[in-house]
Amino acid sequence: MTFNRLKQPGASFDPRAVNIPSRGIGPLPTAKTVWAIGGGKGGIGKTLLTSNMAVYLSWINKRVVVVDLDLGGSNLHTSLGVEAPTKTLSDLVLGKTDRIADLLQPTSIRGLQIISGAFDPIGITSLHHAQRTRLIRQIDAIDADFVLLDLGAGTSSSTLDFFLAAERKIILVTPEPTSIENAYRFIKLAFYRMLRAATPSPEARHLIEQAMDLKNAYGIKSPRDLLQEMRRLSPDHGVALEKLMADFSLSLIVNQVRAKSESDIGKSIQLVCERYFGMRVDYMGYLPYDTAVWQSVRRRMPFLIDAPHSIAVTHLESILRNLLKPAGEKR
Amino acid sequence: MSENYxxxxxxxxxxxxxxxxxxxxxxxxxxxxxxIAVYSLFSAEDAQTELKKLEExxxxxSNIDRRREYDRRLQQGTVPSAPASAPATAPSAPLAPVVRLVPTPAAPAAAPSPQPLPSTQPFPAPAFFPQPPYSVTPTAFPAAPSTPPMPPxxxxxxxxxxxxxxQGMTIEDVAQLTKIPARTIAAIETENLSTLPARVYLQGFLRNLARQYHMDATATIQTYLARIDSLKKGAA
Known part of the structure; x- marks a missing residue:
């Protein structure tokens, strides 16, 4: 099986041909669902995961749009075997077009379309607030069953806002201290940004801003401390803050796992995050380190197509089964 | 924020x-x-505090009697309390700038000058417990003996x-936790010489079980194996 056989836009693809069963999936959400894949650190496999999840979802007859929001280093099209895009998000941001639908490009997989990120030398890496809001509104208007946002590395305001705008917030880490450290920073900033944005009271917002400074005068070291302090200052705000924290949840995936002990990292991160932030974290599973995946990347093909019998495919399927379950359901 | 075990x-x-x-x-x-999961989010000191609480x-x-007593005290709301995470101490000096949140019935209408915050204010009671606050102090229960007394x-x-x-466990519970086959655990407990595993494996199983039951592993292995040896001699 080669990607060339699938070159025709709109060509159908039968998952049974490569032994990709869709067992255990469903019932699926009926309304459109936006998933954002972030993690703070670059090179941990966000694009790889996004593209393969998108292929899988389209194989189970869902209309999927992937949006490359790695505005400084878009390459999602490459991992899906799409030629250099002619229309990108730059056209929307710079006002060359008004409709995000104009940027949709077909791929060789039926039901899967892509919106490429910025692709010009100037770049649009730092969007103004109004541009971000408009872009989020446009993404929300995309007609599809699933919209997958491939976020870039770092913790820019744009990246955090795209992440927060998604219904399913997926954090990808590799079992390395640097990746986990960056992921925690990403989660912390996104979490405090969400709290600040959702808190109408200027006084409460001030306390949240203070909490973001590790050397704050209140001795607040974690969101749990913040909640404690907020309750002490105003029980009403404490209740509101607690609800915000409880409603915020993340889905966690670990990539490039080489040993059993590394797969346990996911559970550990889940426990540590829940303890520190007081939020719910659902551990969705892990992708093992697999040479077949590495070779697929070099061939610019999703490993679902290039290496359908690889162990990574089994794990991806398990991850997707978990992701497609309603939030909070036992995994 | 306080929480129960x-x-x-x-x-x-x-x-x-x-x-x-x-x-x-x-x-x-x-x-x-x-x-590596705790690194960068918790300081070594805070992680140690968390570990201590987990061990408590x-x-x-993990002990059926202690758990029953704890449940009883929870139901009565008589378990005293400690902060669940590293305590966030309010600044001792007056706050600057003053954080004045939406007025609540108990709050003053205005705070013309920085006021020291009340030192403590009870949290809302968790629905599960009749009376707040509750917590667990290390002295609330007898200290864990490092090893239970061994039989003379x-x-x-x-x-x-x-x-x-x-420990309130069935053979199946222990088998699931230790990965030791249930029949082997049963053989150890019944001293069934015909089904006990080879000595080298038995030693490992005994060590594992002793850890699980908070027993002295070395003494358990030595005395149990000595007993099996004498039983074998008697049988011969």
């Missing part, structure tokens, strides 16, 4: 011993000093069975 271990109040042990091991892994919770909930005549199969029952 079940919330700390993230298990249901109706959790089985096996579930409690599994939850404890996962949490201990997460907060151990060499865990496990010590109580040495460890026997019956003693191993009693040790398991003291």
């Amino acid at each position: 079940y919330e700390l271990l993230k298990v249901s109040p109706r959790a089985t011993v096996a579930e409690i042990v599994t939850a404890y091991h996962a949490a201990r892994n997460a907060f151990s000093p060499d865990s 919770a496990y010590f109580t909930l 005549e040495g460890v026997t199969g019956a003693w191993m069975a009693q040790a398991r029952e003291r």
Whole structure:
């Protein structure tokens, strides 16, 4: 099986041909669902995961749009075997077009379309607030069953806002201290940004801003401390803050796992995050380190197509089964 | 924010011993000093505090008698309290700038000058408990003995069975936790010479079981193997 056989836009693809069963999936959400894949650190496999999840979802007859929001280093099209895009998000941001639908490009997989990120030398890496809001509104208007946002590395305001705008917030880490450290920073900033944005009271917002400074005068070291302090200052705000924290949840995936002990990292991160932030974290599973995946990347093909019998495919399927379950359901 | 031992271990109040042990091991892994998951979010000191609390919770909930007593006190709301995470101390000096939140009935209408905050204010009572606040102080329960007293005549199969029952576990629970086949655990407890595993394996199983039951592993292995040796001689 080669990607060339699938070159025709709109060509159908039968998952049974490569032994990709869709067992255990469903019932699926009926309304459109936006998933954002972030993690703070670059090179941990966000694009790889996004593209393969998108292929899988389209194989189970869902209309999927992937949006490359790695505005400084878009390459999602490459991992899906799409030629250099002619229309990108730059056209929307710079006002060359008004409709995000104009940027949709077909791929060789039926039901899967892509919106490429910025692709010009100037770049649009730092969007103004109004541009971000408009872009989020446009993404929300995309007609599809699933919209997958491939976020870039770092913790820019744009990246955090795209992440927060998604219904399913997926954090990808590799079992390395640097990746986990960056992921925690990403989660912390996104979490405090969400709290600040959702808190109408200027006084409460001030306390949240203070909490973001590790050397704050209140001795607040974690969101749990913040909640404690907020309750002490105003029980009403404490209740509101607690609800915000409880409603915020993340889905966690670990990539490039080489040993059993590394797969346990996911559970550990889940426990540590829940303890520190007081939020719910659902551990969705892990992708093992697999040479077949590495070779697929070099061939610019999703490993679902290039290496359908690889162990990574089994794990991806398990991850997707978990992701497609309603939030909070036992995994 | 205070929480009870079940919330700390993230298990249901109706959790089985096996579930409690599994939850404890996962949490201990997460907060151990060499865990990369805890790095950069918790300081070494705070991680140590978390571990201590987890151990307290496990010590109580893994023993059927201690757990029963704890449940009783929870129901009565007489378990005293400590902060669940590293305490966030309010600044001792007046706050600047003053954080004045939406007025509540108890709050003053205006704060013309920075006012020291009240030192403590009870949290809303969790629905699960009749009376706030509750917490657990290290002195609330007798300190965990490092090893339970060993029988003077040495460890026997019956003693191993009693040790398991003291933990409130069935043979199947222990088998699930330790990965030792249930029939082997049963053979150890009944001192069934024909089904006991080879000495080298038996030694490992005994060590594992002794850890599980908080017994002295070395003394358990030595005395139990000595007993088996004498039983074999007697049988011969």
